[in-house]
Ligand code: GDP
């Protein structure tokens with residue numbers, strides 16, 4: 664009989680305020696969505712247990728409590744991160760344009776041993792809105808950005824409709840595990 668090791672992986676979620684970071688986490692972990700705007704989930708992180716092949720993994724997913732708007736998130740937020748999830752809203756150009764800043768901010772603050780191979784994942788959220796008619800950032804444009812940063816995996820998601828949320832976070836977990 665094999666003894667299973669449980670692996671704790673730290674994931675941090677970054678992106679402009681309002682893009683749906685907290686909603687994506689809540690959908691993934693609690694299978695819930697709220698239309699109401701809540702700036703915080705009231706905790707530094709939430710956890711999700713999952714099994715990847717023969718490994719038991721605990722994902723510790725760190726949320727911002729609205730500080731992304733105006734203040735630094737602090738070093739403890741970034742310390743020991745195994746994967747960074749970047750989120751933008753496909754309907755808001757500014758949230759796409761600021762991805763460069765979030766990417767750079769992460770690398771500066773978390774200071775991973777090998778910045779070139781550190782796993783990032785990009786999520787283009789809120790693809791449900793207006794049946795996609797109000798989107799201003801195309802999938803092609805998003806994928807070009809990902810290619811320019813060293814082939815970051817990209818997923819289009821809807822926290823509201825639970826579209827691609829599990830798939831995206833499974834990719835996050837696998838990337839974090841590979842980086843462990
Ligand atoms: P955060 O500031 O990045 O954490 O964003 P929130 O998760 O608080 O979401 C901001 C607002 O967008 C809330 O009113 C959510 O209900 C809404 N929202 C989040 N994700 C989606 C989505 O996929 N589709 C739609 N239509 N609304 C969303």
Ligand code: MG
Nearest residue numbers: 684685702703
């Ligand atoms: Mg939030």
